[in-house]
Amino acid sequence: MNSRGRILGRKTELVAIGQAAKKAGVSRQSVQYYMMVGLLEPTVVTETGRRLFDDKSIERIKLIKLLNEGGYPLRGIRELFLEGRTDLKGSRR
Numbered sequence: 052m053n054s055r056g057r058i059l060g061r062k063t064e065l066v067a068i069g070q071a072a073k074k075a076g077v078s079r080q081s082v083q084y085y086m087m088v089g090l091l092e093p094t095v096v097t098e099t100g101r102r103l104f105d106d107k108s109i110e111r112i113k114l115i116k117l118l119n120e121g122g123y124p125l126r127g128i129r130e131l132f133l134e135g136r137t138d139l140k141g142s143r144r
Contacts, residue, residue, distance in 0.1 A: 065095055065103035075112035082112060090115055090129050 072079045085091040086102075091111060093102035104112075118128050 063094075063105045065105055066109075068093075068102050068104065071104035071109050071112065074109050075116065077112060077116050081116075085112065085115055085125075088125055088129060090125065090132065 066074070068082055069079050072082045075082070082091065086093070091108065094105040094108050095103045097103065115125075115128055118131075119125060123131075
């Protein structure tokens with residue numbers, strides 16, 4: 052699979068976890084932790100298990116970082132997301 056995919060009929064660039072972390076300004080371990088605690092899901096998981104992220108997911112990582120730096124605990128951020136404001140891939144419901 053190349054780094055371009057189709058999601059809902061539109062082309063989007065998909066990047067691996069390390070590149071997504073770099074673009075969002077966090078560590079790879081932070082992104083892995085966000086997934087582990089239910090704050091984030093990869094946009095696509097390939098047949099070989101690679102987790103790929105689109106721009107919406109990267110923006111979501113940036114939002115998590117901003118809220119956490121602003122004093123919100125990750126548990127509180129997760130509760131905000133679970134209230135239906137956005138899904139785990141960053142799209143509005």
